[in-house]
Amino acid sequence: MLNAQTAAPGDVIPVLRESIPFVDASGALLQRVAALGRPRRYAAGERIYNAGDEADDIYVVVSGRVEHVFGPGISAQESLKRMGRGGVFGWAGLVLGQTRRFASATALEPSEILCIGTEDLVRALEVEPLEGGAVMDRFATMIQREFTMPALLAKVRRLSGTPLTEEMSTLSLTLYRMSLWLKSPRPYLMLIGFALFLGLWYLFVEVWKLPRFREMPGITTVVKEWLSPAPTYGLSVFTEEYYQHIAVSIWRVAQAFLLATLLGVPFGLFLGWSRRFKEYVFPVFELLRPIPVLAWVPLAIVMFIATESAVVFLAFLASFFATALNTMLGVESIDESYVRAANCLGASRWQVFRHVIVPGALPFVFTGLQISIGVSWFSLVAAEMVSGQYGLGYVINTSFMMVRYPTIVIGMVTLGVVGYATSAMVRIAGDYMMEWRVRELALAER
């Protein structure tokens, strides 16, 4: 070891910021960590530590290159790793019940390395448990991904003072992310955006009374009407009718969406799975598809005696096409080698369908379902506006006819909120059913 001309702690902060565990850390935390660091220089070829040594320090490469080789009997996939500036090694002490080095580390060229006492680091992280916990989580990810030791993932130490159960730790992580978000400019820009939008609406319509804008319902009128216990035009959050309209629209979309999913997903799966079936059926499907769903409105009214069924039918039609088409594309997107692999492993045709086709198409199916619920609202509104009693589309249209302009805006906003909520529900259901994909995407993001 060549000896230490100590670099000022400030110089190493940029290096820490480049190292995986500390990328998101705040300046204050980095300062604390940097203050713990002891810079050391190593000559080319000099051994930094050996496998089995006492695991007392964690090392961060400031400059130069270091080779890290796992000792025998360690179940890492890639046993050798080389790293440069920002590389972190010597983390064995962060693993539960581990006091010895897993690997040996050697400087490949003259290198400057920052040594940080493991216990000192843990104490420094514990000062701010939320942020510190996030740093520890990143250590775990790094050990899994960079050092290819997934087995250790669950064994990385937790800071005392941070909650132990898994749910609680995701909660703390969420809170931490939230605090990061609040520190970024985004929420304030967002506020500016909304303030601009609402402010211009207010000024144009109610203050300056610009031509054309004058006719529109102003924002204060709309809000007053919406929140009024005795609304002028009969619809506000306090009237039962408001909720009846919402409930009717949701019930119609729900019927249409469920029916479209129950029919569209199997239909799409078969279209993608059996070439023969597709050759016979798909041309008719393609023949009907260019006709906009809304062009069906009069025919639907004629075909169904009950208006209710006509409205649901239109919403269903839009949903069905989106669901079936995306499901089919999903099946066709499945890599041929998955099917071949299953055949090799002795799976029957039905087992291939159940274990390969269905799960493989699922990401596309859920994309389709999200589109499906969107277009279902889209056509529902049109259908309700043309024919129908009750429902948010009906509210918008009759309010127009009866010159209850503020109610139009109430109907529009409510539609937006309800539509957004239903599509979020579909997304959450998809994430729940495709844990493998969520995890893959989370890793890809890092």
Added chain:
Amino acid sequence: MDMHQPGAAALTRGRILIEDVVKTYPTEGAAVMAVDHCSLEIEAGEICMIVGPSGCGKTTLLNAIAGFHAITSGRIVMDGETLCSAEKPKAEPGPDRIVVFQNGALFPWKNNLENVIFGPVMQGKLARKQAIDKGRAMMADAGLAGVERNYPGEVSSGMRRRVEIVRALMNDPKALLLDEPYRALDSLTKSVMHEALLEIYYKNKVTIFFITHDLEEAIFLGHKVAIMTTRPCRPKKVLTVDIAHPRDYSVLTTKRFRELIEETSEAVHEEALKAFQAGEREG
């Protein structure tokens, strides 16, 4: 030449005979010949390496053995049983010959252990619980303990390859058909994977039919190396590697290894050049 192969296992199963196989693809106009009167003997328990440039038709040959593609004429026989011939052009894919694919085909929606037990459970050979026990044991044996509950997307690519080989071996196959399995790996990982593959091979003797375009890989691993001509594909030169198994990385620096590379590299280079020029014309 049955059992004089150095290091070949004393196995009686997994002998593959490729007799005069032809495969043509009908296209507009003239038919394209992918495999041309190809004959090759692969002894039971032998590692046979097929070397040729990308797109030379070697994968077509593998697909014919595996049963993914039909052949036009000729015959492929395994242990006396005709897999495919002119009368029955397409073999039935089955767990006696398992393919490890170029880009990997672990099901990303099943975790590693579920992938490993897929074969026996689907075939109904093992109850789920027994399969899990066996799968865990085999994974631990291959240095894969600890990743059973991870999804394939969460582990490194080298590890995924090993899981895939374990998934194949769970079925006690006669032959493993590997289609450039290490193509996407960096050379460092590749070297680790070679030793790992040999280690697995020494423990579970199976016939290995291994496609590659890397001559060093071929000579390092194989008992026999078949250098193929490019489009149509046919053995140009079949080489017996007289380096004793078990091998490890020290083989790479031996004189004999270098000699074998020198003997064969010209033949490989010639074919690569042909393939490159043909590819340029296509593009």
Added chain:
Amino acid sequence: MRKPLRSLLSSPVFWRGAVSIVAFVILWELGARSKQWMAPELFVPLKEMLGAMGFKKDYLPWIGVVPAPSTVLIAWIAVLGQGGYWQSWYMSLFRVMSGFVAAMLIGIPFGLLLAVSRTAQGIGFPVFEVLRPIPPLAWVPASIIFWPTQELAISFVTFLGAFYTIVINVLGGARSIDLHYFQAAQSMGSSQWDIFRRVILPGTLPSIVVGSAVGMGITWEVVVAAEMISGGGSQQSGAGGGLGFFIWSSYVGGSYEQIVVGMISIGIAGFASSELLRWLGRYVTPWLRVR
């Protein structure tokens, strides 16, 4: 030209498709001619079962009222000679194009602005995302109130339909450009403007093409509905007509064959305009053509 035709006629896939379409038309003809809910003897058990589950026959479609394809064809030939039919085509096409072109002209720069400027995105995107779930058709009444003519009102709603899709696609496309392209451009000494013009713009072009094809489909949906909802526009304000109105007036006038004629016409128009866009898209992104 002869060779593709022959290979088409000799392809079993083509004949399977043809068989299914012919079968569909025959079934439609038979269903339309039956003038009954369902063949009574055949479906009694099914009807009873549905009845037991609380279904009324009112809830089921009555195929018998749908005009048969043969009568539709006759009606179609009849309208081909009428100027009003072609006027409807023209009106709808004009509205679609005006709304669509406006959506491209405003949507593409807006999307690119959001993509290149963090501040613009921070201010603009949340508002955009809040407005987006409101279906375009819900804007019809507000639009009629706001715009001086119904013509402009319909074009505005059409514009909205395509606008959201185009912006989302442009933004997504610009964001997904490989970082290496920027680094390559920088290392070769490009200015900010060069990078915008030679990396971001062409890099986003494929998504613009996709977005506009999808947007075109939505545009037709919206035009048809807007024409129906606004009753085709009143004569006084100068608006009116369009294929959506053609369908609606056929419905009001009770000539059901013409409803189907209108539907098919819209199908053709929508399909043709999407194909045109796809063709244009292939033309402006030659590097994506499969060799």
